[in-house]
Amino acid sequence: MVELQGFDDPNLSPDENEEVKKKSTKKSGGFQSMGLSFNLLKGITKRGYKIPTPIQRKAIPLVLEGRDVVAMARTGSGKTACFLIPMFERLKIRSAKTGARALILSPTRELALQTLRFIKELGRFSDLKASVILGGDSMEDQFSAIHGNPDILVATPGRFLHVCVEMDLKLKNIEYIVFDEADRLFEMGFGEQLNEIVNRLPDSRQTVLFSATLPKVLVEFAKAGLNDPVLIRLDVESKLPTGLQLWFITCRPEEKLAALIVLLKSHIEEQQQTLVFAATKHHVEYVHMILDHFGISNTYIYSNLDPSARKINAAKFSQGKCQVLVVTDVAARGIDIPQLDNVINFNFPAKSKLFLHRVGRCARAGRSGTAYSLVSPDEHAYLLDLHLFLDKELSLTLPTNKEGSVGRMPQSLIEEQHSALLTLHETRMDIASMKKVTENAYQQYLRSRPAASSDSNKRIKELPLNSVGVHSIFRQSDGNDEENDRENIIDRMKVYRPQGTIFEICGKNTSQDYQVMKKKRAFHKEKIEIHHQKRDLKKTQQIKPESTLQGSNAEEIEDTFATIVVPKKRKIDDLYKQKAKKPRKEVQKDDNYIPYQPADRHTEEGLSVNFQQEASKAQLDLTADTKDAMRRSNQTKVWDRKKKKFVVDQSKSKVGKIKTESGVWIPATYKSNRYSQWKDKTKQGEAASDDDGDNTEQAVRKPKDFLKGRPNTHWARHNEKQMMKNKRSDLKSTDQILKARQLAEKKKSRQNGKRGKKGKKSGGGGGGRSAQRRK
Numbered sequence: 001m002v003e004l005q006g007f008d009d010p011n012l013s014p015d016e017n018e019e020v021k022k023k024s025t026k027k028s029g030g031f032q033s034m035g036l037s038f039n040l041l042k043g044i045t046k047r048g049y050k051i052p053t054p055i056q057r058k059a060i061p062l063v064l065e066g067r068d069v070v071a072m073a074r075t076g077s078g079k080t081a082c083f084l085i086p087m088f089e090r091l092k093i094r095s096a097k098t099g100a101r102a103l104i105l106s107p108t109r110e111l112a113l114q115t116l117r118f119i120k121e122l123g124r125f126s127d128l129k130a131s132v133i134l135g136g137d138s139m140e141d142q143f144s145a146i147h148g149n150p151d152i153l154v155a156t157p158g159r160f161l162h163v164c165v166e167m168d169l170k171l172k173n174i175e176y177i178v179f180d181e182a183d184r185l186f187e188m189g190f191g192e193q194l195n196e197i198v199n200r201l202p203d204s205r206q207t208v209l210f211s212a213t214l215p216k217v218l219v220e221f222a223k224a225g226l227n228d229p230v231l232i233r234l235d236v237e238s239k240l241p242t243g244l245q246l247w248f249i250t251c252r253p254e255e256k257l258a259a260l261i262v263l264l265k266s267h268i269e270e271q272q273q274t275l276v277f278a279a280t281k282h283h284v285e286y287v288h289m290i291l292d293h294f295g296i297s298n299t300y301i302y303s304n305l306d307p308s309a310r311k312i313n314a315a316k317f318s319q320g321k322c323q324v325l326v327v328t329d330v331a332a333r334g335i336d337i338p339q340l341d342n343v344i345n346f347n348f349p350a351k352s353k354l355f356l357h358r359v360g361r362c363a364r365a366g367r368s369g370t371a372y373s374l375v376s377p378d379e380h381a382y383l384l385d386l387h388l389f390l391d392k393e394l395s396l397t398l399p400t401n402k403e404g405s406v407g408r409m410p411q412s413l414i415e416e417q418h419s420a421l422l423t424l425h426e427t428r429m430d431i432a433s434m435k436k437v438t439e440n441a442y443q444q445y446l447r448s449r450p451a452a453s454s455d456s457n458k459r460i461k462e463l464p465l466n467s468v469g470v471h472s473i474f475r476q477s478d479g480n481d482e483e484n485d486r487e488n489i490i491d492r493m494k495v496y497r498p499q500g501t502i503f504e505i506c507g508k509n510t511s512q513d514y515q516v517m518k519k520k521r522a523f524h525k526e527k528i529e530i531h532h533q534k535r536d537l538k539k540t541q542q543i544k545p546e547s548t549l550q551g552s553n554a555e556e557i558e559d560t561f562a563t564i565v566v567p568k569k570r571k572i573d574d575l576y577k578q579k580a581k582k583p584r585k586e587v588q589k590d591d592n593y594i595p596y597q598p599a600d601r602h603t604e605e606g607l608s609v610n611f612q613q614e615a616s617k618a619q620l621d622l623t624a625d626t627k628d629a630m631r632r633s634n635q636t637k638v639w640d641r642k643k644k645k646f647v648v649d650q651s652k653s654k655v656g657k658i659k660t661e662s663g664v665w666i667p668a669t670y671k672s673n674r675y676s677q678w679k680d681k682t683k684q685g686e687a688a689s690d691d692d693g694d695n696t697e698q699a700v701r702k703p704k705d706f707l708k709g710r711p712n713t714h715w716a717r718h719n720e721k722q723m724m725k726n727k728r729s730d731l732k733s734t735d736q737i738l739k740a741r742q743l744a745e746k747k748k749s750r751q752n753g754k755r756g757k758k759g760k761k762s763g764g765g766g767g768g769r770s771a772q773r774r775k
Helices: 014-027 038-047 054-064 079-091 109-122 139-147 157-167 182-187 191-199 216-225 253-267 281-293 307-318 352-359 377-390 411-427 429-448 454-462 481-495 502-506 512-523 525-542 554-560 572-577 627-635 674-682 684-692 694-699 714-726 734-774
Strands: 069-072 102-105 130-133 152-155 176-179 206-211 230-233 244-250 273-277 298-301 324-327 340-345 369-375 406-408 637-640 645-648 657-659 665-667
Touching (some): 054 069, 054 230, 079 102, 079 109, 079 176, 102 191, 109 152, 139 157, 139 674, 157 674, 182 191, 182 206, 182 216, 191 216, 191 665, 244 377, 253 411, 281 298, 281 324, 281 411, 281 429, 298 307, 307 324, 377 454, 411 429, 429 627, 502 512, 512 525
Parallel strands (some): 069 230, 102 152, 130 152, 176 206, 244 369, 273 324, 298 324, 340 369
């Protein structure tokens, strides 16, 4: 027989099995050591998982213990499996009469569908049933899906609350709830929906919350809704994946589109998949039209796009039918493309954390990737903010330093594509008009874009970003020395500064101006040299080339040194007995240890290991991608004198809102009475109540009278009357049957009366004729 780690041996006693499990847990670091069921381990193996990631290794055991967990980890580190594996282990078998026992809330429909697909892959060997509830889909189908009593519900907060209010769901059977991308849920304005959903849940639930950042609203939500939560904070210092390369390309705003075409046609291979980020939805449509004209297979996604179209376009890109996907920030969160190779920032993000979310789409789960950023002069300050946030040196490609992460594209490549674009705009009126729309949209985008830090705006003027050389990734390596020499000459011409002034260059040697400037230069010669030396020293201090030495790993160190001396760990009891008079020395820990104060705490001041410190500066504000959304976001904010910033106005009236049982005000549109109409049409409510008994009555109840929406306009009332007139029911009430019988009797009596009158007339005439015949 083959022994499997993590499973009980039928030949051993329960105590001996526990000892075996403990021994295997110490030796093995895989999923087998977590004590999971056989069907779940089989699904994990079929999915392709072999070794758990650091966040999975830390989070899954805590969630299996039943603790409330708040986990923070880098994008693409396997956070989805952290809450799905314990969920399958807790639910185990299907319960057809209990109803939904697990709830997963996602910010976008793409992320929800991706989670549902993941559930089907991991749970292929279990009989658990999962359903999805998304905005934009048929609500009648979602009513029938909930009546099917699924074990797992994957939903977006807005539509799920709408269904809960319509059906008056109490959600008393929910045992396990997950908030995926919780910071994004609050950024999108789902705060009141989340609070109302939480109020409908039982107190004995287990809550798991995953987030990339820890804003203040999330801290307050965790204090109120979680029971003694555990914070897991991994990969905070290493903000970027190890296999990700960052390249920054400076160009003028009017040449950005030409630079994008050069990257997609000449530099990036055709079989590689690329994600392009634009500022607004108009930029997305404009770039899509241009790429179609140049024969580059692409598709696009933005927030106002039809849900079915978004689903189709995302599927086309994920299945490899097109190689380029153009998106906005609002539509890009949660998109997981397994084989994504490149990310291009067509418009540089204004927030450093937003840059991390963008480039985090590639180089996921240990794979490699490349992120290209097109930076125009108005975005240079944001570039410096990013390097300060990442705690990295800004490495420029200069004539003296040809290797660097920031450089420009060869002018010959840009001019070729730029001339083709000019010809295209002259011949195609639709593209020319779309360009004007994009320019106007960019002006609106600049109004809502947050400003860079004042320090970066000052320091960026001292850096020679406008005179950088050709980026190292574009230098010819095929022996074309003429092209390289040409670019080198152009670079030197840009940085060339003559020593003489205009009086010395343009004037004659015998002129008075020339003689005066020559004497003045000779008098201040030493001061001029000192000034040049200070300027060169300042440049070298600001721009330092990155180290090219490769780091050593733990195995190489152990092979080289037989004995390694490290500080001893102090016991917990000694920490309470001794008073800390002197600052403690930092203890060398392993790679998974996160210190209390990170090295870049000046940039992450709001992120602390406990929940007592408010994380006010760790928020991430996404700019809307449409004009209407920008206008609405500005209208909902007012200036706060104490905080000295714009905050959301909470003093608005409750007009057009209804108050739920938990005291939360939600829009009145959540109660449209569609569920009662659906029950009358399909008769599903009566059948479910007869079959399921008390369990179904708790999940599905009739809507209360004070929540029924009434039409408040003339035509709405008229349409309701017409609908009630045209509505026919197969089953009639007693009054309707009695009325129908009375009408039938009246009709029958009328018909009999008419026949009687006709009989009298015909009888009198007939008698006379018969008498005459007799005579």
